[in-house]
Amino acid sequence: MANRTTLKDVARAAGVSQMTVSRVVRGDTVVSLRTREHVERVIGNMGYVPNKLAGSLARAHSNQVAVLIPSLVNNVYTSVLAGITEGLERGGYNPVVGVTEYDLQKEEAQLISMMSWRPAAVILANLVHTDRTRSILENTPVPVVEIMDISGDPIDLCVGLDHEAAAATLADYLMERGYRRFGYLGWQTNDFVAAARFRAFRARLETRGYGLVAPDVYDAPPDMPAGKKGLEMLLSVAPKTEAVAYSNDTAAMGGVNLCLELGMRIQDDLAIAGFSGLRMAQCLPQPLTTIRTRRRDIGKTAARNVLKRLSGTPVERKVDFGFELLKGQSA
CATH class of the missing domain: 3.40.50.2300 (Response regulator)
Structure with a gap:
């Protein structure tokens, strides 16, 4: 923790008066554009956030x-x-x-x-x-x-937790079970820990000479409908896929639903694994293989x-x- 940056600190760093900083914060138009932009840069660099609580309220617990x-x-x-x-x-x-x-x-x-x-x-x-x-x-x-x-x-x-270690552990388990053609479905765009798991899972496979089939086939927020749709797309591109890892259990349950609709035998025709260890995923007729997090x-x-x-x-x-x-x- 650091000492809280004050309006006075900003004024000193910007080389202007506290009143000028206050006016910039309030959006007062009397401050010139050049000065405003300078003060705003200093505010951004110092991480200063104006206090909306006035007087005694600002000092209250x-x-x-x-x-x-x-x-x-x-x-x-x-x-x-x-x-x-x-x-x-x-x-x-x-x-x-x-x-x-x-x-x-x-x-x-x-x-x-x-x-x-x-x-x-x-x-x-x-x-x-x-x-x-x-x-x-x-x-x-x-x-x-x-x-x-x-x-x-x-x-x-x-x-x-260490997400990369978790993904590597899941990859090792699936390889030990004898699977050789792997798919991975999840959202990598904005979810940084999910993206880290994807990279770690893929890297672990590659250490054993394996890879991912169609790794970029689907990139969407991982809910149940997305899990179902993503698996449908994956199988249309790579029908011989043997095991699919999902970025979370909710999406993986969507994949399970698709398998049931298509009459596929889960584990035999296609293995499915998730991440997070949701209780409802353990209540499926065939409990989901997954990584449980606390x-x-x-x-x-x-x-x-x-x-x-x-x-x-x-x-x-x-x-x-x-x-x-x-x-x-x-x-």
């Missing part, structure tokens, strides 16, 4: 924690959010939630809005952010916890580490929850 997650449609993040909420409530704090839809610019805009109300802490997904977001987080004095991914260097704290525990630990940091208790900078390979009956 806040019990709000900013939480930015990519999706509430994805069942993974509903579990994470449940853990965050449970953990924060124990300390008398409440989450204020923003949904970024895997859009870094939207994450940045929501963070700026939330920071202007002076939250007690920030919890947000993954380690990839815009430069402006990173600057704001690096310059805030409140705790920052990045969740789900631990593969890089966190801004402050992080809680999650999503709720990740959320609870992120919240607990916020409370520890706020109370001055030492906190482990990086917490790895690991993962578990579930050897289901789909692969």
